[in-house]
Amino acid sequence: MGIGFEVQVDKDTQTLIPAKVIVYNDDWHTFEEVIFQLIKAIKCDLETAQQLTWEIHTKGKAVVFEGDFEEALTVTNILEEIDLSVEIIL
Template sequence: MSAKEKIQEQHQEDTLEQSLNEIVLYNDDVNTFDHVIDTLIYACDHTVEQAEQCSILVHYKGQCVVKTGEYKELEPRCSMLLEAGLSAEII
């Protein structure tokens, strides 16, 4: 096994050991597209394009994963979404 293969294998093991969570944003009949987009940009550090795409997916599919990461990183972001009146949870 080459050194490169060993490094890749170790990286895969490290990635598997980290438990990643997701923030799921749910559709509602209250918030406007603009509010959802602005909130995703602010709370989740989305680009305008990412926020627009997520808002469209939420509208048509009912939900969308808007951020993936460790729970401690996601918790304050999810709180910002909830404080802005959006429906979201960490799974």
């Protein structure tokens, strides 16, 4: 018989990588489309989505999410469903 040992790995342990999601202004999406997609992607309220959309429109871009990289990927994928111009910054 061989000598065995057991290794426990905590599945909840993650290395969190901080990331930001930026949405850029464009000339083809309506305010309503962007607002709806922001609510869907970042699960914010209507007022927050409206404020972010206005910032995107007036400043050319806005940080719409700050958090873990994995979550940022999920947010980005949802925003890209309607071809919004999005970037993740690490």
